[in-house]
Amino acid sequence: MTFGKFLPVAASVGVLAALWVAVGSAYALVLWVPFLSWALVFGAGAGKLNRVPKEVIGLVGGTVAGVLVVYLLPAFTSVLGGTLALPVLIFIAGTLIVLLELTNWFELAPAYFFSFAGFFAYLFGGFAGEAGMTVSSVLMYVALLVLGTALGIATIFLRKFWLDMMKVPMDQRQTIFDKERG
Numbered sequence: 001m002t003f004g005k006f007l008p009v010a011a012s013v014g015v016l017a018a019l020w021v022a023v024g025s026a027y028a029l030v031l032w033v034p035f036l037s038w039a040l041v042f043g044a045g046a047g048k049l050n051r052v053p054k055e056v057i058g059l060v061g062g063t064v065a066g067v068l069v070v071y072l073l074p075a076f077t078s079v080l081g082g083t084l085a086l087p088v089l090i091f092i093a094g095t096l097i098v099l100l101e102l103t104n105w106f107e108l109a110p111a112y113f114f115s116f117a118g119f120f121a122y123l124f125g126g127f128a129g130e131a132g133m134t135v136s137s138v139l140m141y142v143a144l145l146v147l148g149t150a151l152g153i154a155t156i157f158l159r160k161f162w163l164d165m166m167k168v169p170m171d172q173r174q175t176i177f178d179k180e181r182g
Helices: 003-026 031-044 048-078 083-103 109-124 135-166 176-181
Strands: none
Touching: 003 031, 003 135, 031 048, 031 109, 031 135, 048 083, 048 109, 048 135, 083 109, 109 135
16 A cells, blocks of 8 residues: 555545544543554454454443443452452453453453443543432443444545545555554
C-alpha cells in the first residue's frame, strides 16, 4: 500500500476521531472508552464484519465480569480477607474468560479482557460519577463501548470506499499491519 493511496483512509479515521472527541466533549462523555472497542475491531476482530457480534458479546461479557467482581468483592473479602479476595476473583474471571475460547460465539477473549480492564479504569478512575457503580453508569460504559465498535465498523466501510474510489487492486490493499496479523 502506498502512502498516497492510504492517506484518505488515515485522514477519514482522523476525522471520525476528531468528531467523536468534539461531540463527546460537548456532552461531557468519557472520551477514552470508545477507543478501546474501536481498536479492538481491528486488533481482535481483524477488521471483519462477521467478527463484530462476537466482539460485542465479549465487550458486554467483560463488563458483566467486572460488575460481578465488584459486587462479589465484599462477600469474598469477608470469607478470604482483604489480601486474597480480589486475586481469587480475578483468577476466577480470567480462567472463565480464557475457557470461553473453546466456544464459538463467546470465544473472543481479548474483547472480554479489554472491557473488563476498562471497566475497572472507568469505575475506580472516577469516570462512573460520584455514585460509583450504578445501573446507569454501567449502561453508559457499555454504550460507549458499542459506540467505539460502531466507529470501527465505519472505519471498515470508509477504508473500502476510498480504496474502491481509487481503484486499488485487492492484492494491493494490505498495510504492513494487515500482512503481519495474517
